[in-house]
Amino acid sequence: MKTQILVILLIASMMLLGCTQTSDQTNTNVNTQPITDTNVTSETQLVDQEITNEWINESETIDTGSVI
């Protein structure tokens, strides 16, 4: 009986430890902001990306939240 309780407590501890680590991992991912996109595979794609990123569409808006 005591051994069973010990095993349950051990498993619970390990699960808690796992949760904490997962949470830390998530936070790290959220805060990491790469300065450049390194997935560019060719010069043409890069030039395309440069032109597209710099162009501002009329429909683009600034988010100042919602009042309703």
Added chain:
Amino acid sequence: MANKIIATMIGLMMLMLLPMALAQDTNTDSGTSVIVDTTITPIDEKEARTMLSPFGAEVRMLQLEKSVTRNVLIGNEVLQVLSKNHTDANLTDAENTLNSLEMVLEDIKAAPTEGDKNVLVQTFIELKKEAKTLSNDFKQETKNIINAQDRQEIMTNIKDLDKNDLMDINNKIREILKNFNAEKMKEKFNQMGIKNEDMIGRIRNGDMNFKEIRDYALNQFRDLNETEKKQIAATMRNNTIKNMVQQREMTQKIIKDLRQNMLDKMQNRAENLSNWMERKALDANARGDFNITQRLENQNERLNQMIQRMEDRNGGRRQ
């Protein structure tokens, strides 16, 4: 022996749970005590980066003006519907918040768009964050009063907002964007070795859409040899990284004092609210807008009563 092991395990578990409990407390605390949004997101950074380019500050300030104008107009509609449908509801806080948001809007309209880029970016970020904080405050202050029927009524009343009330600002944005995009494409064309003033002129006049420009630029690029392509791509990438670094340095400087600056600003705004409302009421009166005059006078009276109550609670001393 077994009892000791169990006690040790329970102790260990409690030790493990303690940091989680403390972390939860911190979050709760920040949720109530932190009243301003002082985070700089990748979107904020992208918006700030635009301000480093010619016409960029004008574009961003006009976009911000549009967004805040929209919230002020909707906020006014919310207050009108709620004061009609819920005559007993206390809307004083929401009214004060909306007036503060209108003060922010006036600051946005008066904000500089030329001069020191550091100042331009700082002004933009602070005004944006303040507007966002106040919009969110207003939402929180009305959420327990507003019901589905009110919401439906408000939505019906604001459905033509973009077509009517925001038409002028939309036109201004459209015009300034033509200049901004023309300058940007000129810069990119120069980096690519393309000389086509006629096309830049057509972008400036709004005679070309983005797809046409992009197709033209990429076709020109494809005609180059591999060495030229590599060289141009490297130049473009280096320039972009340089701009990003410059903008990051700016935002890092701003973020240091952002929280304190915003708290000071919001406190000043609260202190000046009564004078601002008096001035608005006089303006509305001069225009013959007596409904607005009456509404502002009533709000000002409630605000002064609230200030008086706070002073009484503080033993007659103004804090």
